[in-house]
Amino acid sequence: MADTVVGANPDPHAAGDDPNRRDFIHIAAGTAAVGLVGALAWPFIDQMNPAGDTLALASIEFDLGKVVEGQQVTVKFRGKPLFVRHRTAKEIAAAIKDDHASMRDPQTDEARHKPGKAEWLILIGTCTHLGCVPTFGGGDYGGWFCPCHGSVYDTSGRIRKGPAPKNLEVPEYAFLSDTKVKIG
Amino acid sequence: MSGHSQYEPKTGFERWLDTRLPIVRFSADLMDFPTPKNLNYWWTFGGILAVCLGIQIVTGIVLAMHYVPHADHAFASVERIMRDVNYGWLIRYIHANGASMFFIAVYIHMFRGLYYGSYKAPREVLWILGCVIYLLMMATAFMGYVLPWGQMSFHGAVVITNLFGALPIVGKAITTWLWGGFAVDNATLNRFFSLHYLLPFMIAGVVGLHIWALHVPGNNNPTGVDVKSKEDTVPFHPYYTVKDGFAISVFLLMFATFVFYFPDVLGHADNYTPANPLVTPQHIVPEWYFLPFYAILRAVPDKLMGVILMFGAIVMLFILPWLDTSKVRSMRYRPTARLYFFIFVLACIVLGFCGAHPPDDHVIPGISGFQLLDSDINSFVWLSRFGALYYFGYFLVIIPVLGLTETPLPVPESISAPVLSHPANAPAGAAASPEKRG
Numbered sequence: 001m002a003d004t005v006v007g008a009n010p011d012p013h014a015a016g017d018d019p020n021r022r023d024f025i026h027i028a029a030g031t032a033a034v035g036l037v038g039a040l041a042w043p044f045i046d047q048m049n050p051a052g053d054t055l056a057l058a059s060i061e062f063d064l065g066k067v068v069e070g071q072q073v074t075v076k077f078r079g080k081p082l083f084v085r086h087r088t089a090k091e092i093a094a095a096i097k098d099d100h101a102s103m104r105d106p107q108t109d110e111a112r113h114k115p116g117k118a119e120w121l122i123l124i125g126t127c128t129h130l131g132c133v134p135t136f137g138g139g140d141y142g143g144w145f146c147p148c149h150g151s152v153y154d155t156s157g158r159i160r161k162g163p164a165p166k167n168l169e170v171p172e173y174a175f176l177s178d179t180k181v182k183i184g
Numbered sequence: 185m186s187g188h189s190q191y192e193p194k195t196g197f198e199r200w201l202d203t204r205l206p207i208v209r210f211s212a213d214l215m216d217f218p219t220p221k222n223l224n225y226w227w228t229f230g231g232i233l234a235v236c237l238g239i240q241i242v243t244g245i246v247l248a249m250h251y252v253p254h255a256d257h258a259f260a261s262v263e264r265i266m267r268d269v270n271y272g273w274l275i276r277y278i279h280a281n282g283a284s285m286f287f288i289a290v291y292i293h294m295f296r297g298l299y300y301g302s303y304k305a306p307r308e309v310l311w312i313l314g315c316v317i318y319l320l321m322m323a324t325a326f327m328g329y330v331l332p333w334g335q336m337s338f339h340g341a342v343v344i345t346n347l348f349g350a351l352p353i354v355g356k357a358i359t360t361w362l363w364g365g366f367a368v369d370n371a372t373l374n375r376f377f378s379l380h381y382l383l384p385f386m387i388a389g390v391v392g393l394h395i396w397a398l399h400v401p402g403n404n405n406p407t408g409v410d411v412k413s414k415e416d417t418v419p420f421h422p423y424y425t426v427k428d429g430f431a432i433s434v435f436l437l438m439f440a441t442f443v444f445y446f447p448d449v450l451g452h453a454d455n456y457t458p459a460n461p462l463v464t465p466q467h468i469v470p471e472w473y474f475l476p477f478y479a480i481l482r483a484v485p486d487k488l489m490g491v492i493l494m495f496g497a498i499v500m501l502f503i504l505p506w507l508d509t510s511k512v513r514s515m516r517y518r519p520t521a522r523l524y525f526f527i528f529v530l531a532c533i534v535l536g537f538c539g540a541h542p543p544d545d546h547v548i549p550g551i552s553g554f555q556l557l558d559s560d561i562n563s564f565v566w567l568s569r570f571g572a573l574y575y576f577g578y579f580l581v582i583i584p585v586l587g588l589t590e591t592p593l594p595v596p597e598s599i600s601a602p603v604l605s606h607p608a609n610a611p612a613g614a615a616a617s618p619e620k621r622g
Contacts, residue, residue: 079367
């Protein structure tokens with residue numbers, strides 16, 4: 001610029017003035033614009049969260065009578081597999097024996113089933129690493145083995161080896177009767 | 185765009201348009217763009233990539249006319265495209281193999297940039313825009329692979345979205361938000377379809393910026409020496425339109441060979457089984473172009489660290505312009521760096537190879553090594569660790585240190601100098617400016 005235009009946009013603070021009414025209206029307008037954008041952005045972000053009908057399908061009932069000892073039934077719960085395992089005495093003993101072994105996510109077997117119902121182990125059947133479905137009977141601990149990245153869980157569903165950070169999740173559930181549970 | 189416009193409107197209409205929307209001038213300047221005269225065939229992959237993007241967009245729009253983005257119908261609609269839609273098999277095979285071709289081309293394009301130092305000043309922004317395109321490509325390809333809703337689609341989506349679950353505190357909320365539910369389900373498929381349709385157009389936008397950023401400093405070239413005079417350049421058209429055209433034709437031949445003779449060889453048989461959330465395939469692998477990153481992920485026994493390193497592998501590319509301390513661009517004149525570069529290419533291939541195998545399998549079958557920490561030394565998990573170590577070592581140690589310690593070969597004064605000084609290249613009767621003759 002060769003010349004300086006004087007007076008086109010006079011600097012309100014040239015003389016070291018306090019904030020004036022023009023500053024106020026700039027700040028107020030700017031704040032309102034930011035608030036408005038934020039308020040508008042939220043619906044567009046939140047629409048991706050689970051919808052009402054998805055949330056409504058959140059709990060199921062299951063009849064344990066059809067699961068014989070040593071068997072595992074997989075049912076769908078919130079879109080994920082749910083393992084209902086009727087454990088044998090041998091599996092329970094193995095789980096209790098390891099209660100104080102060194103583990104990544106230490107937990108006793110007792111804490112992973114309902115009191116007095118050690119034979120029933122109910123778990124979310126997704127590996128806590130990246131969500132694959134572990135298969136029963138693989139790995140060195142007689143429990144589950146995840147085919148994706150080699151995580152090994154014991155007969156209590158506790159992580160013993162591999163990249164998974166946590167034990168297989170025990171969902172919220174309650175016994176409605178001796179043979180009926182409500183999950184979720 | 186740099187340089188003076190050579191365009192002169194010839195007709196009255198062109199003159200009229202030129203003062204209103206100088207689009208003809210813009211195109212003419214693109215065609216006239218002074219391009220280093222020594223570009224080799226590694227430089228044709230930019231054009232090849234533009235063709236790949238075009239093919240994916242055209243075939244994709246057509247497929248979207250027949251595809252149904254719903255968990256109950258997606259698999260069947262893809263089968264219907266394959267069996268019943270007229271030429272649906274052809275269009276889908278072009279689209280599916282086109283993704284692989286796109287990645288072959290982009291990897292060659294990136295390795296070319298790494299070798300010839302195309303990321304160095306003043307082309308850092310050009311390079312970073314390329315990295316952004318690469319990220320968008322990966323997101324697009326991943327979401328596209330989910331759409332057929334086969335077993336690999338589904339469980340691939342489960343694994344990749346769960347990566348975000350590794351983040352502390354917010355991880356779970358983010359995965360639920362990505363899924364739109366408590367697991368990968370119809371809501372997830374729907375949004376992936378929407379984004380898979382959107383992202384290619386965003387790629388096209390960034391490609392525009394990438395070309396813009398290319399046309400400010402102009403092309404790098406195999407010597408890495410800046411263009412010094414007009415002698416060093418030729419107009420883009422006809423020289424590089426023809427060279428690129430030839431390379432594109434050869435590339436399309438290879439593309440067609442896959443489409444017509446090996447259409448499923450790059451895919452996975454498990455993806456022809458409909459998605460079943462209750463059973464994970466025995467051996468889950470991503471598409472080949474993600475395998476090196478997958479190997480890095482699996483090399484680390486800790487979930488969060490594995491995810492950080494996997495994304496870190498791409499961050500390396502973004503910060504590369506500031507990691508390289510060498511003043512010499514092209515590795516043609518950096519014999520030591522060249523050696524490390526070829527080992528780097530090998531490390532990437534080895535990582536890809538590791539990603540395709542179960543981590544505990546033996547690399548050399550039949551031989552049992554010794555146990556080191558958690559796994560046998562003769563296992564893919566250990567090979568991935570060595571590969572990952574070299575990958576990060578290359579960017580973080582070798583490249584920064586080598587620029588300071590190596591002795592490069594003498595760099596020519598200009599692009600033309602080594603050619604003109606060579607006695608075999610006396611320009612006896614060589615045609616001057618053939619582009620000016622019809």
